Amino acid sequence: MRAALWFDDGPVVVGMDGSHAALNAMRWAAEEALALHRCLRLVHAVVAPSEGAVPAVDEDAVLVQAARLAQASSGQLRVQTAAIVGDPCAVLLRESEEAALVCLGAEAPRLPGQRPFGVVAEALAGEAGCPVAVIRSRPDGTPQIDGVISVVLDDSPDNEDVLRVAMHEGRVRRAVVRQIDQRADSWVRRYPDVRVEIVAAGTGQQYRRDDSHSSSVGLAVVGRSDSDAAASGRVSGCHAIPNYPDCSVLMVRRRLGAALHAQLHQ
Structure with missing residues (x-):
């Protein structure tokens, strides 16, 4: 079943900086891109070696490694790479205007009172044009996603x-x-x-009969309309009575009096 596309059209963007945390974020984002049938776009904000010079993408070791790992995870995953000259906050904010999602890697705060996000994540949290995911890594290097x-x-x-x-x-x-x-x-x-x-009605999970008393329905509480329907045998299948004809029933046929209403809300 295809996931609901509640994100705007666009790629799933990951900010890459060569860190292990960024690679963890990339792996998480790759699953998202596959689920949403989107391209995974790996973006590395870089500083030009000299004024006006822009490094070629194929010379960016950070992106080469990340793209190789991403494509190894699934043959169906479409991967783009982009090395963009500029401040990471500004680069990823621009990317967020056309993205379905922007994803960052981060270490967990290690000191009491430490701010929950770094500079880039704070900027995206405040101004991004799309949803933002911050995937944290534990001290042992594993992602905190379980x-x-x-x-x-x-x-x-x-x-x-x-x-x-x-x-x-x-x-x-x-x-x-x-x-x-x-x-x-x-x-x-x-x-x-x-x-x-x-439990949502109609999912088949609301009434699952077995031999356990703890999972069966002992008492069904119904309102006036359902009481009338039950008396005529027309009660909805989402109620317990047709599924558990041996259950007890409490029928609330009148509005609660003020005193009882207040007592039940204590």
Whole structure:
């Protein structure tokens, strides 16, 4: 299944500086480029050896090594290289105006209170024209990319796009997506002591019968319309009653009184 193209058209750009962290970022970005069916563009910001001189790409050892490693990862990956004279911040900001994504490698902060990003990442975080990925490397040289993918649910206007990106990354990386619900009207926040499972209807995962009491439905809570439907045998298949005819049912047929409403919100 092809990934949803929520990025603008353009290549996946990686800032290359010859570091091991940059190579880790390039490997991460290569998977992204394959998933999005985009070209992987390796960019090295360089200083001209003399005024007006521009180094040829094929003489740039940093790009030659990176391109070789990228192409070895997949025969389907399209790779471009570019050695561009200029300050790395300015070069990558310009690249971000035409890119689907800009990716950087970085070491993890090692001192308490140290700024989370370096100069280039800070510049891109503030002004980039596309999404920016900062792939950190551990002290042992391995990339810090394993574990869950975390995303915050909040009331900001762009949160749906943020969530879409996180879910895409969960698919590409085959990782669990942890959704941290910070919305003002979040039921999970109102009841922090209650364990909650969120399952999308229609995915086939909401009701999986087996012999375990812990995985079966013991009590189904339904509203008035579903109570009427259940009485006539027309309840939706996404509810527990058709799937667990032996489960208990709590039917909320009237609006809660003010006192009970307040009590349940304590």
